[in-house]
Amino acid sequence: MAKRALIGDLEALLGAGKVLTEPEDRAAYSYDAAVVKPVLPLAVVRPETEEELGKVVAYCHRQGIPLTVRGAGTNLSGGTVPHEKGIVILTGKLDKIVELNPEDMYAVVQPGVITANFAKAVEKEGLFYPPDPGSQAVSTLGGNVAENAGGLRGLKYGVTRDYVLGLEFFSAEGDLIRTGSRTVKCVSGYNLAGLLVGSEGTLGVISRIILRLIPYPAAKKSMMALFSDLRSASETVAAIIAARVIPATLEFMDRFTIDAVERFSRAGLPGDIEAMLLIEVDGHPAQVKDEAEKVEKICRDCGALKVRVAENEEERNRVWEARRSALSALAKLRPTVVLEDATVPRSKIPEMVQAIQDIAQEYKVQIGTFGHAGDGNLHPTILTDRRNHDEWRRVEGAVEAIFEAALKLGGTLSGEHGIGIAKAPFLHKEVGRGSIEYSRRIKRALDSRNILNPGKILWLEGSGGE
Amino acid sequence: MAKRALIGDLEALLGAGKVLTEPEDRAAYSYDAAVVKPVLPLAVVRPETEEELGKVVAYCHRQGIPLTVRGAGTNLSGGTVPHEKGIVILTGKLDKIVELNPEDMYAVVQPGVITANFAKAVEKEGLFYPPDPGSQAVSTLGGNVAENAGGLRGLKYGVTRDYVLGLEFFSAEGDLIRTGSRTVKCVSGYNLAGLLVGSEGTLGVISRIILRLIPYPAAKKSMMALFSDLRSASETVAAIIAARVIPATLEFMDRFTIDAVERFSRAGLPGDIEAMLLIEVDGHPAQVKDEAEKVEKICRDCGALKVRVAENEEERNRVWEARRSALSALAKLRPTVVLEDATVPRSKIPEMVQAIQDIAQEYKVQIGTFGHAGDGNLHPTILTDRRNHDEWRRVEGAVEAIFEAALKLGGTLSGEHGIGIAKAPFLHKEVGRGSIEYSRRIKRALDSRNILNPGKILWLEGSGGE
Numbered sequence: 001m002a003k004r005a006l007i008g009d010l011e012a013l014l015g016a017g018k019v020l021t022e023p024e025d026r027a028a029y030s031y032d033a034a035v036v037k038p039v040l041p042l043a044v045v046r047p048e049t050e051e052e053l054g055k056v057v058a059y060c061h062r063q064g065i066p067l068t069v070r071g072a073g074t075n076l077s078g079g080t081v082p083h084e085k086g087i088v089i090l091t092g093k094l095d096k097i098v099e100l101n102p103e104d105m106y107a108v109v110q111p112g113v114i115t116a117n118f119a120k121a122v123e124k125e126g127l128f129y130p131p132d133p134g135s136q137a138v139s140t141l142g143g144n145v146a147e148n149a150g151g152l153r154g155l156k157y158g159v160t161r162d163y164v165l166g167l168e169f170f171s172a173e174g175d176l177i178r179t180g181s182r183t184v185k186c187v188s189g190y191n192l193a194g195l196l197v198g199s200e201g202t203l204g205v206i207s208r209i210i211l212r213l214i215p216y217p218a219a220k221k222s223m224m225a226l227f228s229d230l231r232s233a234s235e236t237v238a239a240i241i242a243a244r245v246i247p248a249t250l251e252f253m254d255r256f257t258i259d260a261v262e263r264f265s266r267a268g269l270p271g272d273i274e275a276m277l278l279i280e281v282d283g284h285p286a287q288v289k290d291e292a293e294k295v296e297k298i299c300r301d302c303g304a305l306k307v308r309v310a311e312n313e314e315e316r317n318r319v320w321e322a323r324r325s326a327l328s329a330l331a332k333l334r335p336t337v338v339l340e341d342a343t344v345p346r347s348k349i350p351e352m353v354q355a356i357q358d359i360a361q362e363y364k365v366q367i368g369t370f371g372h373a374g375d376g377n378l379h380p381t382i383l384t385d386r387r388n389h390d391e392w393r394r395v396e397g398a399v400e401a402i403f404e405a406a407l408k409l410g411g412t413l414s415g416e417h418g419i420g421i422a423k424a425p426f427l428h429k430e431v432g433r434g435s436i437e438y439s440r441r442i443k444r445a446l447d448s449r450n451i452l453n454p455g456k457i458l459w460l461e462g463s464g465g466e
Numbered sequence: 467m468a469k470r471a472l473i474g475d476l477e478a479l480l481g482a483g484k485v486l487t488e489p490e491d492r493a494a495y496s497y498d499a500a501v502v503k504p505v506l507p508l509a510v511v512r513p514e515t516e517e518e519l520g521k522v523v524a525y526c527h528r529q530g531i532p533l534t535v536r537g538a539g540t541n542l543s544g545g546t547v548p549h550e551k552g553i554v555i556l557t558g559k560l561d562k563i564v565e566l567n568p569e570d571m572y573a574v575v576q577p578g579v580i581t582a583n584f585a586k587a588v589e590k591e592g593l594f595y596p597p598d599p600g601s602q603a604v605s606t607l608g609g610n611v612a613e614n615a616g617g618l619r620g621l622k623y624g625v626t627r628d629y630v631l632g633l634e635f636f637s638a639e640g641d642l643i644r645t646g647s648r649t650v651k652c653v654s655g656y657n658l659a660g661l662l663v664g665s666e667g668t669l670g671v672i673s674r675i676i677l678r679l680i681p682y683p684a685a686k687k688s689m690m691a692l693f694s695d696l697r698s699a700s701e702t703v704a705a706i707i708a709a710r711v712i713p714a715t716l717e718f719m720d721r722f723t724i725d726a727v728e729r730f731s732r733a734g735l736p737g738d739i740e741a742m743l744l745i746e747v748d749g750h751p752a753q754v755k756d757e758a759e760k761v762e763k764i765c766r767d768c769g770a771l772k773v774r775v776a777e778n779e780e781e782r783n784r785v786w787e788a789r790r791s792a793l794s795a796l797a798k799l800r801p802t803v804v805l806e807d808a809t810v811p812r813s814k815i816p817e818m819v820q821a822i823q824d825i826a827q828e829y830k831v832q833i834g835t836f837g838h839a840g841d842g843n844l845h846p847t848i849l850t851d852r853r854n855h856d857e858w859r860r861v862e863g864a865v866e867a868i869f870e871a872a873l874k875l876g877g878t879l880s881g882e883h884g885i886g887i888a889k890a891p892f893l894h895k896e897v898g899r900g901s902i903e904y905s906r907r908i909k910r911a912l913d914s915r916n917i918l919n920p921g922k923i924l925w926l927e928g929s930g931g932e
Contacts, residue, residue: 103704103708103812103813104811104812105707150653155650158650161657171900175900177898178897181878183842183881184624184625184841185625185841185842185843185878185881185882186878186881187613187616187664187878187880187885188879188880189902190923191660191661192901194657195656195658198657215710215712216710244592244681245681284749284750284752286750287753290752343647343649343651343652345570346570375651376570377651410648412649412651414653415652415653417653419653431654431655432643432644434637434644435643435644435645435655435658438637438641439656441911444911445908445911446904458655
């Protein structure tokens with residue numbers, strides 16, 4: 001379809017102010033946070049109501065125009081990179097918390113609500129929405145659902161999937177589909193919300209989300225433990241779980257990352273440590289006290305050089321500052337950052353960290369590793385310069401080697417960043433061709449014209465993406 | 467296909483000992499726990515390995531023979547009633563706990579493992595598998611996954627769906643599909659496990675399940691509170707949640723049920739009470755103490771006539787005896803029991819209980835109501851005699867009226883029993899035709915010959931089931 005006609009149609013449908021067509025607008029929405037090739041969309045639209053959203057989807061279906069829905073564009077696997085013959089739909093104006101029900105502990109939201117804003121609104125009611133992806137200050141709940149976003153609290157509190165009670169979404173044809181309920185228990189029909197979660201916008205366009213909430217924990221306690229060797233840190237993680245303590249967060253940083261953080265923030269971290277654990281327990285005050293003491297003792301018993309327990313909110317913030325600045329600190333070192341999220345069963349973390357260090361040596365690339373030790377979700381972060389072709393080829397080799405290592409240890413390619421474009425060619429190594437074929441049958445049945453974020457996730461050698 | 471040829475083929479495939487064909491065998495597997503018409507299958511097979519299970523599925527696909535997988539047959543919506551031209555596949559011999567990993571807190575099981583046996587095995591490791599459907603002493607984990615089974619702990623601990631990390635299942639063609647992981651975080655490809663959970667055997671035949679485990683709660687405390695009126699009991703439930711206490715179980719029984727229990731077990735319950743709450747809090751000992759005190763105070767403040775706190779395990783058992791015998795006690799009163807599971811947001815329980823009482827009067831039927839007040843999942847239980855045609859018509863009217871009442875209050879037709887055959891004609895009232903059409907497209911794409919438990923869930927007026 002001619003671009004001019006498309007833009008005319010969209011303007012007629014939504015009003016001219018909601019259709020962005022200037023080169024700079026299209027460029028702004030041609031990429032996301034993954035290191036993949038940007039693609040200019042034909043146009044960008046910003047619907048302001050759920051009805052307008054549905055109209056755009058129906059229009060795209062009639063005309064066979066690919067559409068990519070975009071929240072904040074923080075995607076780390078290229079899932080929000082549009083199609084060259086398609087449009088981008090922004091959800092930023094669909095940002096209402098439709099209902100926040102403390103009595104029945106659920107909320108109904110539009111997809112454009114920002115994660116952290118939602119968490120704050122919920123907290124005011126004494127309630128808690130645990131999923132906290134790294135990008136929560138800007139990421140949207142719609143994006144979180146489409147990607148099944150994780151965060152620091154996966155071990156104790158699960159991921160986005162565990163909080164989605166129901167959805168309203170538009171099918172490829174633009175028909176409104178309802179699924180799920182405002183209740184924890186609902187088995188009325190297929191669990192379509194379960195299918196849509198993590199499907200990266202390839203099966204429907206989300207217009208409303210029903211989220212489960214839980215009581216806000218009454219108390220929290222944080223601590224930082226420093227280790228002179230990796231194995232002691234790993235043994236500490238295993239010993240904490242073996243003691244049946246499930247921290248709300250149990251984070252890990254390797255020496256390379258610690259050094260980068262120290263250079264970046266001068267936080268006063270000692271230079272002779274190989275690994276750091278950042279731990280927070282939460283819950284009933286007596287439980288928190290008990291668990292914090294247990295964890296501190298375990299850290300010391302496992303050989304921690306130093307354990308720093310935060311005694312107040314200010315000290316707690318200082319503990320987490322190091323973790324929060326990890327990615328920024330690493331990103332300062334080189335022009336291009338490739339942030340991976342290979343995940344292994346937590347007991348395999350020592351092997352996985354070792355494997356990553358070996359891979360860094362073998363491929364002669366710099367890798368800093370930090371992440372969620374509690375749930376086995378590590379973030380090996382490769383520092384490079386995409387313009388250096390020789391180095392980039394080695395980076396690609398290292399990434400593939402990291403995938404292989406995670407799978408060999410019984411893990412997964414992606415814990416929380418999605419498959420998108422970046423990992424699509426590798427998916428078959430984890431789930432097998434059968435699982436991809438099965439998924440493609442679903443995709444074809446639900447999106448016969450292949451307009452819903454085409455080319456993402458379902459890629460097969462020999463037949464490519466669809 | 468001729469029955470004799472079918473049996474010959476199955477015997478050749480599995481060995482004669484694994485194929486049951488006698489009329490009494492076929493009759494034994496012609497019905498489940500729902501009040502629906504029994505259907506005799508052509509044959510019943512009992513595969514002993516996952517490989518044999520896959521072979522049977524592939525054979526059925528080649529020959530176009532409908533198959534219904536059956537665990538313990540405790541289904542309450544007719545989901546395990548076979549097709550008249552189909553076979554029943556029993557999972558009883560696929561009962562291995564393949565792996566129980568305390569370090570990484572997951573287990574891998576075959577579908578025929580009995581729920582309570584699994585819970586016990588897990589408990590020995592200091593771990594907890596919370597879903598506890600009423601039939602857990604005989605129900606299987608495969609059935610629990612296929613139905614997304616709930617139980618008493620939904621409010622605090624969620625339902626089966628919340629513990630399924632991954633699946634292996636056979637597609638309609640008999641190809642083995644793997645999905646999910648041994649980690650809490652996994653976004654590699656579509657969440658097929660999420661789609662399969664609660665799909666009642668219509669999309670695949672489950673051969674392995676990866677289940678998430680959590681630490682076993684260190685302490686528990688139970689109590690029973692008696693009320694002279696319904697509203698006080700309901701206000702108590704609301705006040706407990708408003709105090710941000712989330713009990714592990716928060717059960718309700720109405721007067722009719724209490725009377726039946728008293729007649730059945732002579733437990734010494736007073737005769738002048740209208741409602742009873744059974745409450746258990748669990749977790750850290752200090753938290754349990756605090757919460758039990760809070761709950762007791764709330765019960766008294768809301769006007770409980772009597773609160774009995776269990777001081778030891780024996781007293782705790784006595785508290786729960788009344789609840790455990792509720793269904794048996796009601797079932798003794800009349801020849802036929804229709805156990806419903808309409809669910810509403812918990813704040814709507816007073817309206818829902820009132821609506822059920824009004825419906826009992828209007829349709830002149832006996833209804834005892836008990837169930838999971840904490841998560842809004844009530845079990846209105848209609849006592850009748852199916853052979854009495856006039857009364858049965860009134861029962862059918864009452865059931866439909868209960869569905870309407872639940873939906874009007876923002877609830878769902880089925881919290882945990884499934885749609886199956888019994889509720890299929892009503893599903894569209896909850897999710898709309900669009901959602902059913904969308905689901906049928908998935909079903910058609912994945913089961914082109916419609917052999918996987920056909921006729922369940924997806925029924926539309928005008929076009930019937932598929």
